[in-house]
Amino acid sequence: MKTTDANLWGIDLGGTKIECAVLNASNPAEVLIRERIETEASLGYTHILNQVKELVDRVSSQLGHRPSRIGFATPGVLNPRTQTMKNCNTVCMNGQPMAADLAAILHCEVKLANDANCFALAETLLGAVQDVNPNAEMVFGIIMGTGVGGGLVAHGKVVSGLHGIGGEWGHNILEEDGLACYCGKSGCVEHVISGPALEQFYFNQTGEARRMPEIMKRYEAKSDPAAEATVERMLENFGRAVSTLINVIDPDVIVIGGGLGNIDLLYSEGYNLIRKYIFNSGEVLTPIVKPKLGDSAGVFGAAMLFA
Numbered sequence: 001m002k003t004t005d006a007n008l009w010g011i012d013l014g015g016t017k018i019e020c021a022v023l024n025a026s027n028p029a030e031v032l033i034r035e036r037i038e039t040e041a042s043l044g045y046t047h048i049l050n051q052v053k054e055l056v057d058r059v060s061s062q063l064g065h066r067p068s069r070i071g072f073a074t075p076g077v078l079n080p081r082t083q084t085m086k087n088c089n090t091v092c093m094n095g096q097p098m099a100a101d102l103a104a105i106l107h108c109e110v111k112l113a114n115d116a117n118c119f120a121l122a123e124t125l126l127g128a129v130q131d132v133n134p135n136a137e138m139v140f141g142i143i144m145g146t147g148v149g150g151g152l153v154a155h156g157k158v159v160s161g162l163h164g165i166g167g168e169w170g171h172n173i174l175e176e177d178g179l180a181c182y183c184g185k186s187g188c189v190e191h192v193i194s195g196p197a198l199e200q201f202y203f204n205q206t207g208e209a210r211r212m213p214e215i216m217k218r219y220e221a222k223s224d225p226a227a228e229a230t231v232e233r234m235l236e237n238f239g240r241a242v243s244t245l246i247n248v249i250d251p252d253v254i255v256i257g258g259g260l261g262n263i264d265l266l267y268s269e270g271y272n273l274i275r276k277y278i279f280n281s282g283e284v285l286t287p288i289v290k291p292k293l294g295d296s297a298g299v300f301g302a303a304m305l306f307a
């Protein structure tokens with residue numbers, strides 16, 4: 001079978017599924033093929049590599065050619081110094097020389113990027129950013145859901161940084177005396193405004209376990225002071241945390257993915273609270289938008305790593 005770089009191949013290496021998408025290099029909006037396979041992460045690291053190979057073999061035989069290079073969206077990042085993985089919630093990947101192993105098993109060039117960075121790249125080049133500012137030089141993609149993370153894109157490229165932690169604003173400290181985070185510090189952004197953190201805050205007031213969509217409903221019904229306190233906490237701290245992002249990077253567009261990114265109040269009340277904290281006399285012009293690509297952003301962003 002011949003090998004070609006005529007198309008853009010991307011793989012999203014998730015904890016439960018591995019997805020491959022092949023895009024037309026001359027028109028990346030055209031998806032030539034999409035295929036997925038179970039990760040079966042509990043069977044270990046070598047099994048994951050073999051699943052990737054199985055998927056690439058399958059897609060190659062459908063297309064009639066093999067890729068010369070593949071971009072990967074991964075949980076965690078490749079440590080640029082040691083070339084091994086770190087910060088992966090699929091923990092068997094941590095410490096592994098994954099880029100080298102994938103290149104060896106697939107016989108092609110590979111590029112790895114954190115899934116939040118791939119989200120930001122896809123929304124920049126193929127998604128929401130194209131609608132509001134196709135010439136955007138700097139884009140920040142916020143992930144706000146079970147965890148809080150992010151990715152930075154500059155001039156159409158992912159910026160992963162010296163340590164590989166570019167965009168990781170979720171572990172900036174927001175409340176010095178806040179709750180202990182698994183990262184070893186206290187009061188991280190993630191420990192204040194992630195879904196689980198806000199649900200915990202609500203639980204601490206009421207002794208009742210409720211999920212964020214329900215807390216939002218109770219807030220809107222104005223029937224529950226604890227729900228109001230929870231939402232106010234989210235908005236206030238969103239304003240604080242995003243203002244520091246803008247102070248440092250001043251991106252042309254911000255896109256908010258993750259489960260909480262659907263909350264409309266972030267784009268109205270939350271946006272107003274950025275004005276309170278920003279170093280710009282209260283003026284905020286940054287478009288903050290919802291993503292457009294949904295679950296496809298990771299795999300499309302992976303494919304665009306070689307665009």
Ligand SMILES: [Zn+2]
Nearest residue numbers: 171181183188
């Ligand atoms: Zn932390």
